[in-house]
Amino acid sequence: DSGVTQTPKHLITATGQRVTLRCSPRSGDLSVYWYQQSLDQGLQFLIQYYNGEERAKGNILERFSAQQFPDLHSELNLSSLELGDSALYFCASSVDGGPRGQYFGPGTRLTVT
Amino acid sequence: AQTVTQSQPEMSVQEAETVTLSCTYDTSESNYYLFWYKQPPSRQMILVIRQEAYKQQNATENRFSVNFQKAAKSFSLKISDSQLGDTAMYFCAFSGGSEKLVFGKGTKLTVNP
Numbered sequence: 001d002s003g004v005t006q007t008p009k010h011l012i013t014a015t016g017q018r019v020t021l022r023c024s025p026r027s028g029d030l031s032v033y034w035y036q037q038s039l040d041q042g043l044q045f046l047i048q049y050y051n052g053e054e055r056a057k058g059n060i061l062e063r064f065s066a067q068q069f070p071d072l073h074s075e076l077n078l079s080s081l082e083l084g085d086s087a088l089y090f091c092a093s094s095v096d097g098g099p100r101g102q103y104f105g106p107g108t109r110l111t112v113t
Numbered sequence: 114a115q116t117v118t119q120s121q122p123e124m125s126v127q128e129a130e131t132v133t134l135s136c137t138y139d140t141s142e143s144n145y146y147l148f149w150y151k152q153p154p155s156r157q158m159i160l161v162i163r164q165e166a167y168k169q170q171n172a173t174e175n176r177f178s179v180n181f182q183k184a185a186k187s188f189s190l191k192i193s194d195s196q197l198g199d200t201a202m203y204f205c206a207f208s209g210g211s212e213k214l215v216f217g218k219g220t221k222l223t224v225n226p
Contacts, residue, residue, distance in 0.1 A: 002157075033213065043204065043216040056211055090158060092214075101148055102214060104158035
């Protein structure tokens with residue numbers, strides 16, 4: 001158990017819908033990262049927050065957005081969902097922005113039908 | 114942009130034997146970190162081992178060790194005394210100044226009884 005929690009574990013929704021994925025980092029970790037894992041794209045970095053502020057952006061679609069709240073939990077919002085958004089979405093956290101490694105949550109499996 | 118290449122899509126090894134997984138990377142940064150993550154069938158991403166680029170000494174964690182060749186930009190993972198529980202996808206990852214993880218496409222390792 002990494003100490004990072006993600007909810008829900010599974011999500012099935014229809015095209016065009018909007019969903020919210022939630023992540024709670026390990027106690028004491030200030031950085032939260034979101035990654036997408038799909039068969040064709042592999043593991044891709046989406047976005048990073050550090051202590052409530054956006055720190056880095058990767059290949060995140062405009063239909064996707066995220067935020068980190070004062071209690072450090074983070075939410076990833078996916079809207080106007082398409083079939084290609086079906087993937088495993090991971091949240092990871094680290095204490096210092098990365099050098100000691102990022103610890104991953106169990107992931108949310110999103111299926112868009 | 115950094116890239117990480119894992120040239121072995123699949124490997125297999127007999128229980129109790131030793132196996133080495135290869136990884137090469139490309140970067141112009143001088144200070145960075147390298148990681149190996151394990152993803153078993155449960156899909157959880159587990160940090161196996163980390164290496165800081167400025168350290169000459171190769172990292173070791175129990176049965177897992179790395180061979181870090183900075184000039185060659187090579188970072189291989191050696192698993193000794195392979196166990197059935199080592200069966201998983203193994204991802205090599207790079208983290209530089211931007212802190213995000215850049216992953217290779219992974220090597221699927223099967224440990225046979």
